Amino acid sequence: MRPVSEGVVWEATGLTRERRWAGTGLRGATIWMTGLPASGKSTLAAAVVERLVEMGRPAYRLDGDNLRHGLNGDLGFDPAGRDENVRRAGEVARLMADAGLIVVVSLISPYADARAAARAIHENDGLPFVEVWVSTPVEECERRDPKGLYARARRGELTGMTGVDDPYEPPAAPDIEVRPGRDGLAADVDRVVAALRERGVVPAG
């Protein structure tokens, strides 16, 4: 499944995760927010990070667009580029969660198989993974369109745009489904934090 470079021996020196976490009061996990462009993932992710930091929990947002300015700046938007984009985000989230951070990934991640792989590398490594489907319908995303991407795609200036000419595969069994604007942002954040509580990542209320 996961590729391993030839001739590379796993380096096992050092503290266990348990000792690192116990020594610094951390407890890592990944919250994976998937949804169409302009569905509200980034807004929700930022609000979750803010709430967690207010609670004194080290949290960090991995934003798909920002990753494409650095780590994933070499990738395109063809299916292989998208899969690699999601694969790398999943690997980085796993490392950060292992380090003890609560990682909040906001990434379109349109393909179910790639999301399942991100979950698998966490769960196989004993790290909590919470999939949040931000389920704003495409018509509403297109009406919001804060970055003008749908308009550009409709004019033919962008191709391979998820929701326009590239598919989005909705999660079959997300841990949480959030429809921004229905219950309000604070209530949406509450639900994500509750999922972390259930998994022992943040202390009970």
Place this chain on the structure above:
Amino acid sequence: MRPVSEGVVWEATGLTRERRWAGTGLRGATIWMTGLPASGKSTLAAAVVERLVEMGRPAYRLDGDNLRHGLNGDLGFDPAGRDENVRRAGEVARLMADAGLIVVVSLISPYADARAAARAIHENDGLPFVEVWVSTPVEECERRDPKGLYARARRGELTGMTGVDDPYEPPAAPDIEVRPGRDGLAADVDRVVAALRERGVVPAG
């Protein structure tokens, strides 16, 4: 310099680094350990992480061999594969340091240009970067050879091995040069921690 995927807009929603760090008592930085295979990078890196965790500072080791089991498992050992390996490690270290971790990278990182690029993305982003050259001579590395890699390379079973048939470019101006075995591991760790103190990453002793 750094590639940026087409049509991607930087997502700026959310807490500033200052608020994230202040809210959780963190302060990030990257310690970059470079040196020949079997020079002692992993041992030093593990000891630095252990010391920092004892001090209550969230620290995390990014080990080159372990990265090749996950994020960088798709890469080979040709010059392009090595450069991409170091590029990704640098980007991940920068993200983790931005999150507030003290990241300890142990990575052969044989080429000076690739190391300089890793430094640049940190310093351009206001994040401390401490280059540690683990300067064990090749003859001694080959005598130690705990993973049997030099022996395999000498038998022709591995090609592109740094120190055997691929060059190592020593740092011209490392922040710290460590020669394992000369002063003892604890003293070597002290010097790395002192460099973090000088940069305000850990409190004055």
